[in-house]
Amino acid sequence: MLSDIEIAGAATLRPITEVATESLGIGAEHLVPYGHYKAKVGITYLNSLADRPLGRLILVTALSPTPPGEGKTTTSVGLTDALHGLGKRAIACLREPSMGPVFGLKGGAAGGGYSQVVPMTDINLHFTGDFAAIAAANNLLAALIDNHVHHGNELDIDVRSVTWKRVLDTNDRALREVVVGLGGPPNGFPRQDGFDIVVASELMAIFCLTESWADLKRRIGDIVIGYSRAGAPVTARDLGADGAMAVLLRDAIAPNLVQTLEGAPALVHGGPFANIAHGCSSVMATRAGLRLADYVVTEAGFGADLGAEKFIDIKCRMSGMRPDVAVVVATVRALKYHGGVALADLDREDLGAVEAGMDNLRRHLDNLRHLNGVPCVVAVNRFPTDTDLEVVRVVELAASYGVPAYQATHFTDGGIGAQDLAKGVLQALEEPARDEFSFTYPDELSLTEKVEAVATRVYGAGQVTWDGKARKRLARIERDGYGTLPVCVAKTQYSFSTDPGLLGAPTGHELRVREVRLSAGAGFVVVICGDMMTMPGLPTRPAATRIDLADDGTIIGLS
Numbered sequence: 001m002l003s004d005i006e007i008a009g010a011a012t013l014r015p016i017t018e019v020a021t022e023s024l025g026i027g028a029e030h031l032v033p034y035g036h037y038k039a040k041v042g043i044t045y046l047n048s049l050a051d052r053p054l055g056r057l058i059l060v061t062a063l064s065p066t067p068p069g070e071g072k073t074t075t076s077v078g079l080t081d082a083l084h085g086l087g088k089r090a091i092a093c094l095r096e097p098s099m100g101p102v103f104g105l106k107g108g109a110a111g112g113g114y115s116q117v118v119p120m121t122d123i124n125l126h127f128t129g130d131f132a133a134i135a136a137a138n139n140l141l142a143a144l145i146d147n148h149v150h151h152g153n154e155l156d157i158d159v160r161s162v163t164w165k166r167v168l169d170t171n172d173r174a175l176r177e178v179v180v181g182l183g184g185p186p187n188g189f190p191r192q193d194g195f196d197i198v199v200a201s202e203l204m205a206i207f208c209l210t211e212s213w214a215d216l217k218r219r220i221g222d223i224v225i226g227y228s229r230a231g232a233p234v235t236a237r238d239l240g241a242d243g244a245m246a247v248l249l250r251d252a253i254a255p256n257l258v259q260t261l262e263g264a265p266a267l268v269h270g271g272p273f274a275n276i277a278h279g280c281s282s283v284m285a286t287r288a289g290l291r292l293a294d295y296v297v298t299e300a301g302f303g304a305d306l307g308a309e310k311f312i313d314i315k316c317r318m319s320g321m322r323p324d325v326a327v328v329v330a331t332v333r334a335l336k337y338h339g340g341v342a343l344a345d346l347d348r349e350d351l352g353a354v355e356a357g358m359d360n361l362r363r364h365l366d367n368l369r370h371l372n373g374v375p376c377v378v379a380v381n382r383f384p385t386d387t388d389l390e391v392v393r394v395v396e397l398a399a400s401y402g403v404p405a406y407q408a409t410h411f412t413d414g415g416i417g418a419q420d421l422a423k424g425v426l427q428a429l430e431e432p433a434r435d436e437f438s439f440t441y442p443d444e445l446s447l448t449e450k451v452e453a454v455a456t457r458v459y460g461a462g463q464v465t466w467d468g469k470a471r472k473r474l475a476r477i478e479r480d481g482y483g484t485l486p487v488c489v490a491k492t493q494y495s496f497s498t499d500p501g502l503l504g505a506p507t508g509h510e511l512r513v514r515e516v517r518l519s520a521g522a523g524f525v526v527v528i529c530g531d532m533m534t535m536p537g538l539p540t541r542p543a544a545t546r547i548d549l550a551d552d553g554t555i556i557g558l559s
């Protein structure tokens with residue numbers, strides 16, 4: 001089989017203006033083209049759609065993944081193409097890949113095989129410049145902080161309390177802890193600082209949660225960068241940074257329109273990871289999709305305990321959106337992994353391990369159906385190494401648990417391979433909801449109680465414990481009036497616990513909170529558990545070493 005980049009490179013794309021006008025009814029005058037195959041959809045135009053009825057919202061999530069991932073993005077694209085194949089007006093709403101993983105471990109994130117969004121090299125690299133704009137605005141604030149201190153520190157900022165990091169869209173562990181301002185008085189005051197990856201920054205979260213230019217500037221102004229020596233929060237607005245930062249993001253917050261290999265529309269906008277951030281594409285794009293199409297297929301990162309939980313408890317809570325159904329991607333390989341099979345042995349048929357791994361899938365299904373009241377459909381994303389017996393067994397086990405499951409072969413076959421899944425989703429959308437939609441916790445709980453709710457009800461943890469520094473930080477955040485905000489738990493994607501090796505569906509484990517960060521502008525509190533890094537490192541053999549440029553300009557090895 002051809003590689004992802006070979007498949008994408010061989011495709012004939014529709015002009016993006018044709019996708020916009022013929023599939024979405026958007027006039028060319030409302031687009032800002034970035035070449036022939038990418039365009040931003042004008043915000044003023046999108047605002048004019050405010051009275052349109054909303055389409056149905058299909059959330060794509062998954063069981064706890066293996067390191068390469070189980071195919072949520074791929075399935076989101078395949079399902080969108082399948083719905084189109086059934087004559088439905090569907091659109092995919094996806095996140096933009098970060099160049100961290102593109103050049104690191106996982107590679108690109110534009111789907112795979114014959115279910116990709118294109119132009120995949122653009123989408124995986126610089127795309128329309130949104131991440132560069134976010135980094136520029138983020139780092140402008142960092143520069144304004146140090147400049148304020150250098151020029152007299154009128155706000156009396158306690159430089160030891162500055163929590164605002166610089167960012168870069170690269171996995172670079174060497175930048176996690178740095179000292180800035182070295183070199184003597186002309187260079188300002190030395191202080192400890194550090195870099196996060198762009199997709200972990202609060203500004204990325206603001207970008208993904210904002211609803212308008214005014215909302216964007218308000219949220220930016222609310223960012224708390226640190227504290228004065230008297231202990232008062234210092235905001236970006238105090239530093240006069242909010243206007244310039246909003247200007248830098250003015251154009252970027254317009255959603256990006258591209259297409260699938262089969263010419264179906266896709267909005268790719270925003271890119272937070274779901275382990276260290278909230279893991280959902282932008283509200284702007286999703287709301288646009290709901291007004292432009294009858295079915296929106298949107299993905300939340302990693303397993304349902306991360307992306308789907310944050311989609312529900314952060315994105316839906318803030319935007320008022322509600323998922324009409326959840327497509328939970330399951331793979332034979334991930335089930336075997338949770339059934340105790342080593343990564344190196346996942347290609348060998350093992351029905352017993354498939355059955356043993358179902359505990360993990362069942363926990364995710366229970367959380368979505370019973371805790372949050374979201375109907376579920378299981379997509380068995382078939383890999384080449386899966387046997388018929390294994391795939392049939394997954395479908396049977398899901399069905400015996402009361403959840404319809406469908407084999408999907410969209411990776412090798414494109415949309416037609418997900419047609420049974422699409423029909424199953426359409427059927428699920430027609431059935432009356434059995435349970436009422438519910439958040440995992442109400443706003444009124446304290447931050448501690450919110451973390452405990454997620455830990456015990458979603459993760460199956462027995463208790464939450466707090467490092468002293470984390471507990472003190474939490475108390476200060478509540479004292480400063482941010483106690484009603486939702487929480488965003490940063491933890492490993494491989495396990496319901498903070499131990500990446502504790503697979504399956506563990507119960508009674510301890511969730512240890514190491515660090516707490518206030519994202520006042522985004523409107524949530526980040527709770528970092530276990531060994532999570534907001535600046536990942538590169539692996540032993542980075543994907544970057546397999547990427548090349550041929551003399552004729554052809555890009556090689558980008559996956």
Ligand SMILES: Nc1ncnc2c1ncn2[C@@H]1O[C@H](COP(=O)(O)OP(=O)(O)O)[C@@H](O)[C@H]1O
Nearest residue numbers: 068069070071072073074111112381382383411
């Ligand atoms: N059915 C499949 N067969 C083979 N490879 C697949 C299949 N589905 C996805 N992949 C590959 O697995 C990797 C992860 O897919 P992706 O859709 O990005 O998963 P996720 O969004 O869940 O992280 C990608 O390299 C993709 O090409």
Ligand SMILES: O=COP(=O)(O)O
Nearest residue numbers: 273274275279301302
């Ligand atoms: O944030 C993680 O997203 P994927 O699960 O799509 O890699």
Ligand SMILES: [Mg+2]
Nearest residue numbers: 072073109299
């Ligand atoms: Mg994905």
